[in-house]
Amino acid sequence: MLLDMPRGMLARNGIRLPLTLGHEAAGTVIAGTTLAPGTAVVLYGAWGCGTCRSCLAGRDNYCATPAQPPGLGSPGGLAEYLVADERYLLPIGDLDPVLAAPLADAALTPYHAIALVRQELTEGSTALVVGVGGLGHLAVQILRALTPAEVIAVDTEPAARELAMTMGAHRTSATVTDRADVIIDFVGTQETLDAAAAVVRSAGHIVIVGIGRGALSVGYDSPARGVSVSTTYWGTRPELREVIELAQARRITTSVENFTMDEAVAAYGRLRERRLTGRAVVVPHR
Numbered sequence: 001m002l003l004d005m006p007r008g009m010l011a012r013n014g015i016r017l018p019l020t021l022g023h024e025a026a027g028t029v030i031a032g033t034t035l036a037p038g039t040a041v042v043l044y045g046a047w048g049c050g051t052c053r054s055c056l057a058g059r060d061n062y063c064a065t066p067a068q069p070p071g072l073g074s075p076g077g078l079a080e081y082l083v084a085d086e087r088y089l090l091p092i093g094d095l096d097p098v099l100a101a102p103l104a105d106a107a108l109t110p111y112h113a114i115a116l117v118r119q120e121l122t123e124g125s126t127a128l129v130v131g132v133g134g135l136g137h138l139a140v141q142i143l144r145a146l147t148p149a150e151v152i153a154v155d156t157e158p159a160a161r162e163l164a165m166t167m168g169a170h171r172t173s174a175t176v177t178d179r180a181d182v183i184i185d186f187v188g189t190q191e192t193l194d195a196a197a198a199v200v201r202s203a204g205h206i207v208i209v210g211i212g213r214g215a216l217s218v219g220y221d222s223p224a225r226g227v228s229v230s231t232t233y234w235g236t237r238p239e240l241r242e243v244i245e246l247a248q249a250r251r252i253t254t255s256v257e258n259f260t261m262d263e264a265v266a267a268y269g270r271l272r273e274r275r276l277t278g279r280a281v282v283v284p285h286r
């Protein structure tokens, strides 16, 4: 998305070029004050001011005056070295950094969205995951790991629907047509949001995660009675710790394809053409 942003919009978002991309990163500590050299860590990316009420509660993702995230304004992870505040480096133990890197967003963002509605996903409820890309394939697993809900994964691409079944979805669909109690929309276009509003059950929830730039009009008569609509942004630091624990317990795993640093540009090309399933991980050296 950043690659296709016009220069004017980049400037309005405070992003100056050149910029090292990579907002999901993992690696080992070279030097630190609290973390020992050699500690394997994953990088929390929703950098905040560190002093506001949100940051002090670990909710840096809702900081009142956020800092530029790595790879999205500050120098990112597509480099051999990266400088970060130690409170944003979470130890991963013996998890493979290649599999751990996508936890920083691709797992944390759906985890945060699911945490919002988890109490509603009781026995007999239905959750719709709209869009089975980098984030959606983890959403399916997190829903299965943490809730007894029936999980239906929606994607127009057959390969994505196949991946969703591998990750534990009960059923898949090419369109948003099944009635559901919770709809987590990782696409967020006008089309998917309108469809979500049409299928959500009374007292249900629509969570908008995808940056498809759609908008829902919410009023007394529509969507159905008692429906709540939320947006989310990334996740909290305590939630990233919980995500790491889920991965360490092998209850979630990331579907990744590895690329060398020289292949990174080609990997972005594949992403843009929607020819990636799961997440692309660039490995500088091992």
Ligand SMILES: [Zn+2]
Residues within 6 Å of the ligand: 048, 049, 050, 051, 052, 053, 054, 055, 056, 060, 062, 063, 064, 065, 066
């Ligand atoms: Zn703050």
